[in-house]
Amino acid sequence: MYCKNCGEKLNEGVNFCFNCGFKSGEGQGYCDKCGVKVNSSTCSNCGNVIEGYNEDLNRETYNNQNYNSNYVARRxxxxxxAGILGILVGGLGIHRFYLGYVGIGILQIVVTVLTCGAGSLWGFIEGILILCGTTITTDADGVPLSDN
Ligand SMILES: [Zn+2]
Ligand SMILES: [Zn+2]
Known part of the structure; x- marks a missing residue:
């Protein structure tokens, strides 16, 4: 039996690791059967399945997840x-918020309110132009818009 937190050898019947203070069987990072460092739910040394192994707590996996969420955010x-939002609710700048142009979106709301709704034509026309692909071809981060 080895400490799953630090890899220290634990004697039979010992409930706590004398080295790190973790309860025996708790923690992850080391195989409790052979004491080898692990970075997955199965020990690469002895094949032991690490009980309670939480992939979310694994730093490598965590970084991968971060990478994935960044990727998703930049899709x-x-x-x-964007075009349909512009046509339907362009006066509220919703299509601008959708694309990340928050400042312009707020400006469109202000213009719409100040002009008693007439200014919503701005967002409406913008929506049509977005659909035609003649204006606003990227979002606020510079990522080109997809055609579907
Ligand atoms: Zn320990
Ligand atoms: Zn092992």
């Missing part, structure tokens, strides 16, 4: 969605 926004 291209839909030209169709």
């Amino acid at each position: 291209p926004k839909s030209k169709i969605a």
Whole structure:
């Protein structure tokens, strides 16, 4: 039996690791059967399945997840969605918020309110132009809009 937190050898019947203070069987990072450092739920040395291994707590996996969420966040926004938002609720700048142009979106709300709604034509026309692909071809981060 080895400490799953630090890899220290634990004597039979010992409930706590004298080295790190973790309860025996708790923690992860080391195989409790052979004491080898592990970075997955199965020990690469002895094949022991690490009970209670939580992939979310694994730093390598965590970094991968971060990478994935960044990737998802930078997926291209839909030209169709932006255009339709512009046509339907362009006066509220919703299509601008959708694309990340928050400042312009707020400005469109202000213009719409100040002009008693007439200014919403701005967002409406912008929505049509987005659909035609003649204006706003990227989102606020510079990621080109997708065609669907
Ligand atoms: Zn320990
Ligand atoms: Zn092992």
